[in-house]
Amino acid sequence: MKKTMLKVVVCAVVVAAGWVAGNRAHLFAAAAAPAANGPVEVKIDNFNFMPGDLTVAAGTTVTWVNHDDVPHTVRTIDGTIKSKALDTDDKFSMTFDKPGTYEYFCSIHPKMTAKVVVK
Numbered sequence: 001m002k003k004t005m006l007k008v009v010v011c012a013v014v015v016a017a018g019w020v021a022g023n024r025a026h027l028f029a030a031a032a033a034p035a036a037n038g039p040v041e042v043k044i045d046n047f048n049f050m051p052g053d054l055t056v057a058a059g060t061t062v063t064w065v066n067h068d069d070v071p072h073t074v075r076t077i078d079g080t081i082k083s084k085a086l087d088t089d090d091k092f093s094m095t096f097d098k099p100g101t102y103e104y105f106c107s108i109h110p111k112m113t114a115k116v117v118v119k
């Protein structure tokens with residue numbers, strides 16, 4: 001009788017753990033996978049690019065929007081990304097066709113850095 005109870009409890013724990021893991025995996029997949037080619041927005045807020053580390057599928061258009069009341073730019077050292085100075089509420093878009101890691105910064109405030117990873 002005791003053995004049977006133990007089996008039932010162990011089984012319930014395994015099922016519960018599997019259910020939690022399954023839900024976690026689902027949440028993780030949803031958070032980690034951005035829309036395939038849908039528009040993705042990066043907010044510039046309080047001297048930060050958000051999200052600062054963005055992963056998108058090749059072909060995705062990323063739009064930066066400046067929510068600060070000072071101008072910012074979106075640039076890479078090699079000029080692959082080169083926005084003009086964005087004033088408040090200005091937007092800049094770029095479509096990423098080539099896979100790779102694009103590390104960018106604000107040329108006015110070079111400590112503002114972020115990246116787009118294109119898969």
Ligand SMILES: [Cu+2]
Nearest residue numbers: 072106108109
């Ligand atoms: Cu800036």
